[in-house]
Amino acid sequence: MPYLLSFHWGWLVGSLFLGLAMGWISVVQRGNGTSKVTARWLAVLVAALVGVALAHVVPGRFGYWLDLGLIMFACYLVGCTIGAWLRDIVVSRSQPAAGNAP
């Protein structure tokens, strides 16, 4: 893991920024997201992939690609969370001000 992080840090930082941007947008985006059922299925899929990666089941290059993909995905999720949270703070500060306006 430390090796993967240090070797691919540029890509991971990229994923993190992509996540930040996506999270920033997601707070104010209108419309429906994925349905609960789809989200659950996606969660199961990700959990299964994580399990497969930890168990070292996939051999050779595919195994390495899976590990890299999951780590980039994790960074993306972290980025999304931070982005969404920051945006939420910004939005909640500005909304009362807008509401109090005459």
Next chain:
Amino acid sequence: MQKLFRWASKWWPGLIPLAVMWGIAVWNNTLPVEADLAARSAAALKDTVLDRTRIAVDGRDVSLVAQAFSEEGRRDAVAAVENVPGVRLVDDQTRLVQEANPFVWSAERDVVRVTLSGSAPLPAMKGRLMEAARKEVPGVEVADQMGLARGAPLRFESAAMLLLDQIGKLKDGKITISDTKVSLSGMARDLGGREAISAALKNLPEGFSVATNEIKAPPYVFQAYKDPVAATVTLTGYVPDNTVHAAISAAAARKFFGEKVVDNLKSSVGAPASFGGSVVAALGALSRLSTGTLVVSDREVKLSGDALYEGAAADIRAGLGKDFPKNWQYKPEITVKPAAGPVDGTVCQQLFTEILTKGRIRFEPKRANIDPDSAALLDHLIETALRCPNTRIEVAGHTDADGEEGFNQALSEKRAQAVIDYLVKAGLPADRFAAIGYGSTQPVAGNDSDEGKAQNRRIEFLVR
């Protein structure tokens, strides 16, 4: 939390660029990761002792193919690769080097090269053995045909090193270690090489023993060449030590009365038993030849040349064999020198005087027995006597002034008669000779010095 789920449900569009990034990352990084891990794995194995190591990286999985020299070394190597940061799985394809039974190592020397073959226990030791061989025979090609195997006996390296030290002493041959048994065969380079190798083998490490030692020594050669034109006798080849050298030189000086002895002998060990006595006897035979070559090679004596007359040739052919020990071989190739033309009595007298000026007939002290060292001189006297068959010759004996006159008189007569007996035995008619003894009455030098006395003790040939 509710909010988080609501936001999260809208994060999926970002997965598309993420997937694209992932694809590009994979495309760009797979080969560098594999190369990096291969380099790190190779570095991790730097201090382990392995043979035929091959590292293949697939993604982050390392496949390690190698031959190890012990189970512990094998496990250590696999663990070392497993501990390389970034390596996910190690496909362990290491094997132990096969065990040789018996463990055989050999060094063979021929005309052009030294070949090391068989098994060595470790790659590093293989290198050290090669280096030692190169140092031992500088300028000679050293070929490495050694494989690697487990099962070397304890202290193998010191035994092999000691044996490699001997390879320089061989002209050709093979040295083999089979488990703890050492076998040697071949030919030593120099005289004494065989003995030096045998001595070195006593220092073999504990546990090792010599199974067979069939190193042969080069022939121990002694040569003498009698050249009547230059009036020299050249001695070449080897003598075992200074004592024998001195004995041979002294004998040569006595036996070759008319020739200068050129001594080119060298000292070396390795002489066969009874070497000195046999060489002295053979030199006696050579001295009787007008021209000839003597070659003593180990226990074989070859004598070739021209005797002065037929009787001497027969005598040399038959007589010398019994002077050698039983296990010696004697190969005479004696021919007879063409007889010189007849001369009259005056010339004969000149020739006798000339011969007897160069050398004296020697006798045992105070007795009338002729010393065998005088055989060559007597042969020349006989040859001369044969050239003037119609003369009568007076053989006169003289003594020095030591002792009683009566004894000296009798001794001089007996010695003169002994010489005549010798001549008659050689085939000359007895009636041509008369023995006369003068005792000490006709000295040719003063009797007050050893040198003068020696000159007075003499036999003279007088043609009548």
